Amino acid sequence: MAKYDCMKCPGYCCSYPVIEITGRDVARLGRHFGITAPEAQAKFTKKAHGRERVLRRKDDPHFGRICxxxxxxxxxxxxxxxxxxxxxxxxxxxxxxxxxxxKFEREHQKDADYVATTDSGMFR
Ligand code: SF4
Ligand code: SF4
Structure with a gap:
């Protein structure tokens, strides 16, 4: 059973700089948005970090950049x-x-909404 709750998390994993995707992923996103796979590839992905295709990112107040x-x-x-x-x-x-x-930080700081950001040291 999962010992984490994504509903109580600000989405740290979505801030990873390298979210590598496959041709199948691109085709699925294209279908979702009603566009072709090449259009989805150009719009949603880029070459970066030595990888063929990663998801594009945008600014985020907590983590700096996010999916x-x-x-x-x-x-x-x-x-x-x-x-x-x-x-x-x-x-x-x-x-x-x-x-x-x-979870540890929220309990320790007695703040149920605490968000560990990229500025908190551990997550750079
Ligand atoms: S970082 Fe947050 S959103 Fe991502 S898997 Fe962990 S708990 Fe879920
Ligand atoms: S597509 Fe982006 S926002 Fe959605 S789960 Fe993946 S990284 Fe997070």
């Missing part, structure tokens, strides 16, 4: 049903390291 599909106010994915395979697999085990840290 372009992330709603920075509601703190959730806007393409959940069409999200890439790598997002479906993460964190791939019953624990999420960021969530463990966040």
């Amino acid at each position: 372009r599909f992330f709603d920075t106010e509601a703190r959730r994915c806007t393409v959940y049903k069409a999200r890439p395979g790598i997002c479906r697999q993460f964190p791939g085990e019953s624990r999420c390291g960021y969530y463990d840290f966040l």
